[in-house]
Amino acid sequence: MTSSPRDRRVSQRIGAIAESATLKVDAKAKALKAEGRPVIGFGAGEPDFPTPDYIVEAAVEACRDPRNHRYTPAGGLPELKKAIAAKTLRDSGLVVDPAQVLVTNGGKQAIYAAFAAMLDPDDEVIVPAPYWTTYPEAIALAGGVPVEVLADETQDYKVTVEQLEAARTDRTKVLLFVSPSNPTGAIYSAEEIRAIGRWVEDHDLWVLTDEIYEHLVYDDAETGSMPALCPFLQDNCVIVNGVAKTYAMTGWRVGWMIGPKDLVKAATNLQSHATSNVANVAQRAAIAAVEGDLTAVEEMKTAFDRRRKTIVSMLNEIDGVLCPMPGGAFYAYPSVKGLLGKDYDGVRIDTSAELAEYFLDKAEVAAVPGEAFGSPGYLRFSYALGDDDIVEGISRLQKLLA
Known part of the structure; x- marks a missing residue:
C-alpha cells in the first residue's frame, strides 16, 4: 500500500530540525519552578539584568x-x-x-x-x-x-x-x-x-x-x-x-x-x-x-566577571570536573568526562546527557549537556544569573557528588 503526499504530514526538511537544546532545558527548568520545585537554571544564555x-x-x-x-x-x-x-x-x-x-x-x-x-x-x-x-x-x-x-x-x-x-x-x-x-x-x-x-x-x-x-x-x-x-x-x-x-x-x-x-x-x-x-x-x-554610552554594559560586565571567577573556582573543586577559565561571554564549559562511566544511586551514567538529567532530578540544577554543542562529555553552565543562585546551584552539585 503506497502512501499519499498528504500522509507525509511534515516535510523532511523541517522534520529534520532538532529543537533548540538550550531553550528546551530552560523551558523544563521553568516548568519545574512553576510546580514549586526550587530549580536553579544554568541553561539559558540570558542576562538576569533588566533592560536599562x-x-x-x-x-x-x-x-x-x-x-x-x-x-x-x-x-x-x-x-x-x-x-x-x-x-x-x-x-x-x-x-x-x-x-x-x-x-x-x-x-x-x-x-x-x-x-x-x-x-x-x-x-x-x-x-x-x-x-x-x-x-x-x-x-x-x-x-x-x-x-x-x-x-x-x-x-x-x-x-x-x-x-x-x-x-x-x-x-x-x-x-x-x-x-x-x-x-x-x-x-x-x-x-x-x-x-x-x-x-x-x-x-x-x-x-x-x-x-x-x-x-x-x-x-x-x-x-x-x-x-x-x-x-x-x-x-x-x-x-x-x-x-x-x-x-x-x-x-x-x-x-x-x-x-x-x-x-x-x-x-x-x-x-x-x-x-x-x-x-x-x-x-x-x-x-x-x-x-547610548556603554556605562550600563560595563556594570553588567563587572558582575559577569565576578560570577565567572566564582563558578569556575567552584566547579574545579569537584573531583572529575575540569573547567578552563572562559575569556568572554557568560558561559563556563567544564569537561565532566571524569564523572562518567560510574554508578550513581545504583544507576550507571555514561554520557553528559544522562549526567545533566541526573543533576536536574537529584539536585534540581539545570545545565545543558555537551551533546547539544557537538562535544559529548561536557556541560554548559550559564553564569548570567544571580551570585547567590550560582553559589547555591554549584554547592548542590558538590554535595551530590561528594
Missing part, C-alpha cells in the same frame, strides 16, 4: 508615535541602520555603509538569512565545535552541509589553521567564526584571528562572524573583529550581531547582519517575504541602545 531604563523609555515614547504603528522598510528603520553603522565604527573600527545593514528579528534570523543568501545546495560550511546549537540547523535549513571541527579544552576550545585546512574540501564555501564563543567563552587573540583570516583569503572563502558577545571580554584580552583586523576580507565577510546580550534585551528581538551590499540586498528580499520589518517599537529601543 533609558532604552525602555525610548520604547514607551515610540509606542505613542503613530509612525511606529505602520509598516516600515523591510530592511530596518533608516535611523537604526545608520546608528548600527556608527556603533560598528565606534566599537570595531570598521567603516560600514548603512546600505550594508539588514535589521532582523534577533540574531537567529540574521544567521539564517546570511546562510540562505550565501549557500547553494551541498555547499559546505566549516563549523568549529563546540558550537551553538542553532548554527548547524540554520546551515542545513539553507541547503548547506555543516562540517564540524572539534577543539577541546587542551587547546582552549580554539581551532587551528591546520585543523581548518584538514576539513576544507572543494565544496567548502564558508567558515563560521565565533569569538567570544557560545558555549565555551573562548576568545581568539588578534594574531590568531589574523592567521585564520589569511587562510580564508588564500582559499577564497566566505566568513560569517558572530559578534553578539563582543563587549563581554575579560582580562583586557587583545582581540577584535575579523573584518577590521583583516580588511582584505571585507567583501567576503558577514557580521552577525544584536542588542540581546550587550544590553539585556533578549526579548526585544533585534539583531542585524552586516555584509557586502549585494548579499545584504538578497537577504533583505528574503526578509521582505518572511517577516517584513522588525517591530518598530523594538527598533526605536535599539536605536537608544546602540547610540
